[in-house]
Amino acid sequence: MRRRRFLQNSAAAAAAAMLHACARDEVAFIEQAVARSPHGPGESVWRGSVCQQCPAGCGVRVRLVDGDAKKLEGHPAHPVNRGGLCALGQAAVQELYHPDRLRGPWRLSRGQPSGAEPLDWEVALEELAQRLARAARSSPQGVWIGCGSVSWPAQYLWRRLAAALGLPPPVRLRSVEWEVEREAARRLFGLEDWPYFDLERADLVLSFGAPYLERWRSPVHYARALAEQRQEPRSRRGRSIHVEARLSATAAAVDRWIPVRPGGEGWLARAIARELLALGRASERAAAHYRRWFPGPDPPPESLATRCGVPQEAIAELARELAESERPLVLAGGPMAAQRHGLFHVAAALALNVLLGNLGREGGVLRPRRFDLERNLPPAPPLATLAAGLQRLRGQAPQAIVICDADPVHMLPPASGVEQALHGASFVAVMAQFLDDTALLADLCLPLHAPLERFDIVEPEAALHTAAIGVGAPLVEPLGATRHPGDIALALARALEVGEALAWPSVGALVEQVLQDLHRRTAPGGTGDFWSFYEDVLDRGGLWEERPALDGLEAAAPREPIPEPKLDRDASREPSLLLAFETHVRTAEGRGLHLPWIQQLPDLLSTVMWDSWIEMARADARRIGVRTGDRVRVSVEGQAAFEAFVVESPAAAPGVLALPLGGGQRDYGRWARERGVNPLRWLGAGEVEGVGLPAWGPVRARVEAAGPGRAALFGRGLRAPEDRPLRR
Amino acid sequence: MRKVLEHYARKEPLQWRKVTVLPASAMVHFTHRPHTRVGVACPVCHGEVAAMGVARRAVALDMAFCVACHEREGASVDCLTCHH
Amino acid sequence: MTRWAMAIDLDRCTGCEACVVACHAENNIRLVGPEEAARGRAIHWLRIERYYEGEYPDVRVRFVPVLCQHCGAAPCEPVCPVYATYHTDEGLNAMVYNRCVGTRYCANNCPYSVRFFNWHAAPWPDPLQRQLNPDVAARPAGVMEKCTFCVQRIQRARQQAADEGRELRDGEVQPACAESCPTRAIVFGDLDDPDSRVARLSRSGRARRLLEELGTHPAVFYLARGARESSGEP
Amino acid sequence: MNPEDERLLLAPVERGSRGLRLGLVASALAAGVLCACWGYQIAHDLGVAGINRPVFWGVYITNFVFWIGISHAGTLISAILRLTGAEWRRPVTRCAEAITVFALAVGGLFPLIHLGRPWLFYWLLPLPNARGLWPNFRSPLLWDVTAIGTYFLGSSLYLFLPAIPDLAALRDRATGWRRRVYTWCALGWRGTPRQWHALENGIRVMAVLILPVAVSVHTIVSWDFAMSLQPMWHSTIFGPYFVAGAIYSGIAILVAVMAALRRGLGLGRYISETVFDNLGLLFLTMALVWAYFTFAEHLTVWYGNEPAEMAVFWERVSGRYAPAFWTMVVLNFAVPMLVLPFRRGRRPGPASLVAVGVLLGMWLERFLIIIPSLANPRLAYTVGRYVPSGVEWGITFGAFGLFVFLYHLFLRCVPAVSLWEMRAGAAAESDTSLAPEPAREGVR
């Protein structure tokens, strides 16, 4: 015992001393020292950090034993997740110790297994620098940088590097629907950001497609909000209604699910708006706005009803419920937004908030709050939108493409042209933790630190009514020769003699500087010692405002109308409609499917493990002579597409096939390799009107039996025993 | 002992080796704290390390040994106390 | 005297399954590949049971997170020929891997189907084993396993309290599932302490227990969906 | 009974025959399959079997119940016949008792085979240890251990005791090492009146004692299921139901084996048509008893209409297991009802065919009692499915091999028909045949 205590004191002292004499690069080293040494073997240490499995930016606490990360828990005080942590977040530790993580730079040959060879970092960086320099000299426009990292330093430093080299700004790589939702928010509320939906304090929540209990925006935050909206501390239980073509997990969890015709969401919103206007619930100004967004004459009610597939009286009743509610709230988004008329669907739904007049009010749509991290930093142009980026990509094949921490090949439909561009480009460098579909097409593959191995600041991409950031420090030794994407940018800057523009020796230093600035701002007059503040922030894993604020939000003056869909008669003779959906762990990005914990997690509704599946109505299944677990062959628009398992669902609409997003990676580690189907390969359909992004959504398809299969279902039973038909 | 002094001279950390080990296959979770708290003397399990030239395993740490002591001292003999 | 119990608020549960992964992470539950999973060997100490009511278009879905109910009169206990599973003084339904010979009788006699068998030894491809929780035994092939209410956490908290020379506080012990739950639907605590949250919830009008009619006296309470005010809940 | 009878009955033991040697080798190979499969399973863990969650018990336990059932042939029947002094028992008892012993030996293997960690089976025995551990006598599995142990010991002795005089006879005829062995086994039997007296008394008392054990054994086996909460296991009539089924399958294998001996060893003269006729009637009775229990069991469930139980019920009669169920009904009920009521149907040929069918049917019955209940637990979410693996089939097949192998060994060591009981029978007959004559004289 005495020996241990002695060790503690000495180590703590040493750590403190070095912190003060902070030669910056040591910080990482010290963090590890502090994290481990003062404690005896086998004792657990808890440290704060931030989750980077998705852009929500939850605060986490990490359990460390003998220098290994063992468990992640949500940080109870963090406003985003308030102690909770979703399945993907929990699984981050498994990603950290995944046997197939990239542990050193590789030279690849565009997907050919042959000719892959490991490199030294020096060589790799040298080559990347030269390529960038050459490309920048010949034609700056010929360099295309895409960034999907949720790490703010990574984004900032790459934006800064691009600016310093006179290259176009890096492109934000997010899946289509996220961008469409942003566009809708820009048009309706004039936000260059997503609005925050104050679900917790709303008493009637009507959501159009937005799977806010699955992976949409900030699932942990919104799930908690829904729970609070229902039970204590609320005095009266709030209601929640979900509108979607398929019974999603969200639809299953809310109080009522209203099935619509796929592609009918927007029309339902228009129909409700019509009723609301008729009921005179909307203010003059709101009504005027609405008219300018949707100038077209309202179709007659019955036609609206047929377009959305919801009976008129149901619509009327829904509208009345909204009108009578004190704090109604309407959410919209999700895969629905990626359809050809996604913007229409989202905008039409969100516009209901304007009619209901809940903008900037408790339980309504609020302006998100953020810390301005870059106020006192050298300026860097913002990330280019995906639409603009893809525009440029289609222009002329870029010479050099650099992708940072994203898998656009997997998460964007082929129509995006990313894959062709990668093939066409003369040089492709990819920074990734795993060999994903994009990294497979690279010439140069640079391995990244796992979040727990590096300094980071993460801003919740879907910001709340409370400004918050997560701050992470290296808590474990890097598994291999990996780096922070920001450090790579800094190294490149040095190599390319633009070092003075990026004057930080390491990301750690940048983080420290930002925190110093925040310290000055949050603690007026810089009261309190910075180092204790710094320690405290790292220990809590972030910094956030204690209480939420109500920032006003106004409907934006409409400039152009929202494009409404023409009534398209689909001539296709294919019998059924195939659509793709999100689950708690499956998104278009396909993140997390390389982890066994996620693969073997039974899907909530289908209970399928380890694979993709086709969900269909029992009657349809019987028609083609298959039952749950059998394989079917699916052909899309007449051409053979893929095979998958069938899962019969009592909730599936007749004639509708549903396929989960995310699967079908070509590699991505041993547990994801060639597993399942990536719907985006088959569901691509034209452009999202008014946004200029490749759309994907319901397509005409045909299924036929392909023999029995060995599906891994965890729970085959559908009905509670007492529901069993009594056949006496 | 001379080794230790040499280490000290070279200012290297000592390389300790575990001599008192419970195999993972035993599925036993032992922590010193509860035992030291109630004042179980170290030699009971570790033997008179001070008297040893080279540290070696003093007691056959089998279940009989643990259970006997637990029963003697009135500690819990619930399997779950150690096996979980 | 302590009697550990759990309350699960079905009105808060959204079926996100964070608890399921948390349980895997905490308890070193073995990795079961696709082939074995297809053969019905997947292991989830905690699962979200999903039941459909009605047919399209008016369908309702019920979620029930099901884990070992730590029954007060557990059917699995008397049938074990070697006391590998038995009742502890704190009301836990214990499972001692060392003692198990693998008759699997307990699993057959569990009305909740929450017991699992290690059909094979667990593979931990390097460096995955570095994540393993040192407080939880890695089970060998041929033994049963099931939810333990995270007994290792209970014991850790006990040690903590003892070192600080005090009693356990309500809410101090949190199983991995409860701690991870995004909606705080899972509450764990001592049923014998009338003021503990779990005890109060167990008295709520919404409180039900699974297959209560079998007389197993489960230690897990489910709070039915619906408004709280109508239930006289504290 | 004259010397060539003796020679004929002793021939298999003393000279053997090509048929016997062939059978011995073939069955040895089959038994080898069991060993190989079990070895493989121990090396690669229980996972190589098809059992899973929630179907934790599969064909291993099916076989266990089946073989323990089979074991009720001999001892029980021979005991009943002995006590009732049925004359036609004489050629039956020995080969019947042998069936019991070997069926128990085979059946007793299966609980070990199905263990997750078979090498720890001895933890089920109350062995003193320093770790403060003890088996749980509340567990039906411990009841099994005691009951089957007792039954095995008892029926082995019950087989041995009446065999002593024949062993002595063999001793007197044998030479060399065989003589030495038989000398030891025969315990110096000389056939003095005192010895005969003790022997007959012993046999009679044993017959009385073994009956309740036999009944208890399969009752307890049934309680393995009835003690649990599983739908359609938790039934009060399981005890008698299983015993009836056991005797039924027991008689079936007895008929089959005796028919085989009759043809194989040419014992037609001793195992006569009369024997089959009587056995056939007993067989028929048990068929009816079994049908009655099965009907009662299913009727109760169906009328009670308790959801969890109905799930299993429908699974059996109209669901995934319907084919097996109706095959069972045909083999165990329809066929016996069509054949056995008629004297010609009770002749060795048809009777043995029926018997084989019933054996298959009873195996299916065990299977149908175990699997559908497990596959449909109370919480319907966890519906299971079960397909036995190659290893399981191999072991099942090997078990039959092992049984036949042991039986062949037995035939090579001890006469299949009890010599002295036949002699006694013959003697008694001659007495009765002499009796009438003085009567006739009286008439004159």
Added chain:
Amino acid sequence: MNRVRLQALFDDAPLARRAVARLVEAGVPPAAIELRSATPQPSLPGAGGRSWIPLAALVGGCLGALAGVSIASLTALDRPLVTGGMPIVAPFPVGIIAYEATALGAILATVARAVYEAGLRPRRTPVGPLDAQLAAGGVLVEVVTADPALGRSCLGDARRLALVPEERPGS
């Protein structure tokens, strides 16, 4: 003087019985006379008499029951197993174990007693020329005596008669 063993094979029990009577009259000690048969002959001397086997079974049963009860209850109680207030000993199981133990005890006692009453123990038995013919039926009377003449006088009406010189130990 060297002794001989006389073997006489009689067709049925009454004849043998008479022969034995004659021998006894002639002063042959009953111990020197042994009757043998290949089937039970209830009418022969020594075949009757009361048997203690049932009593042995009873005693054995009681001992078994005792053992069963104690192993199922007492030893279990003696072990400090933690069962959270659940019973370690329950009446029904104890009953079942006791039942089986009873049967076991009784069976073992029966066999033991039977073997004892029959005076059985593994040993070689001398075989005379007529033993083989016993199987065909009849009763064998064997006398070990010093004068062969006695045999002829008393066993005259035997179906067959044989005389074997008694082999000495070591010869």
